[in-house]
Amino acid sequence: MLSACRFVCPHTDADGLAAGALALAARGEDAAASLLLARGATPFDPGVLPEQRPVALLDWGVRSFRGSALFIDHHVPEATASSGQIVVSAHGAEPPVSTSVLTGRLVSKPARWVVAVGAVGDLGDAAWALPQLDDMTKAPVRRLVPLINAPRRLPDGPVLQALEILLENADARAALADPRIGMLQDARDEWQSGYTEALHVAPTVSNGVASIEFSSPYQVHPLVAQAWTRRLAGNVVVAANHDYIPGRVNFAIRGGTGDLRALLKSALPEEKGEFAHGHPRATGGSLTPEAFRRMIVALRGQA
C-alpha cells in the first residue's frame, strides 16, 4: 500500500523524519522525492499538497482529509477513514509505539537504528524497552535524536539534510560522522540560544493558569511550557510565541490535570483549525492574537 502512494509526506520531527526515511528507502526514493511542509503548514490545510493521490501521511495525526491517502500514525485519531483512505494507527498500543516503529513493521528490512531515532525522539528512554530496539547500542542514537529534531525548530532549518542523513547512512555511528551533521549541530546551537533567551521571560500566574509570552523566531514554546510546568507544579502552563508565524500566536499548553485538549475546546468552543490537536497532555495551537487573549481570559475564568 505504501508503494501505491504517489508521494510521501512525513512530519518533520525525529519520529516523522525517521518514518519518512523508512518509507522512502522501501520505495527506492531519495529524500528530495518527499514532501516536506513549511512551518505552520499541515497536509489538512487546503492547497498545501499537490493534487496527486494517494499520498502517504506519516505522523501527522488522522484528521479529515480530501482524497485518497494512507495514514500511518500513533496520535489519537480525530476522523475515521473515508472512501479511498487507509488508516494504520498505533494509537492505544501498550506499550506505546512511535510512527517510526509502526512504519518499520510495514516495510521489509527496516533500518533498526532509524526506527530507534524516531522511537526515542517521541517516547524518550521508554523506547528502549520495545522489542524493535532490543540489543541496540544506545549512545549514538541518543546523540542523533536532538540533532535530527533541531532543523524544524528554525524558521528555515536544514530539514531535508536531516532526512538525508537518516536515509543515506548504514548505521547511527556513520550518521554522526556524516559531513551534514555540522549543519544540524549549528541549527541546534542556534535554537538553544533562542530557548535560553525565552526561558528568561517571567510567567504571569493567575487563577491556576500561568502564561509566558515572548517573541522568538524559533520553535521554543513547547519546551518553555514543559520547563515551567516543572517549576510551577499544579498550574496549567501556556507558553505563547508571538513571532513564530506572522500574525499568529502559537502556543503550547502543559500541566494542570486531565485532557488539555478538552480544556482548550471548552475555553474556545468555536475555534477550528490548528487548535487542540495532538496528545491529551501535550497540545496547543495557532490563534489570532485576539482569539489567544479570549482563550487566556476563559481559562482563568474557569480554573
Ligand SMILES: [Mn+2]
Ligand atoms: Mn510521532
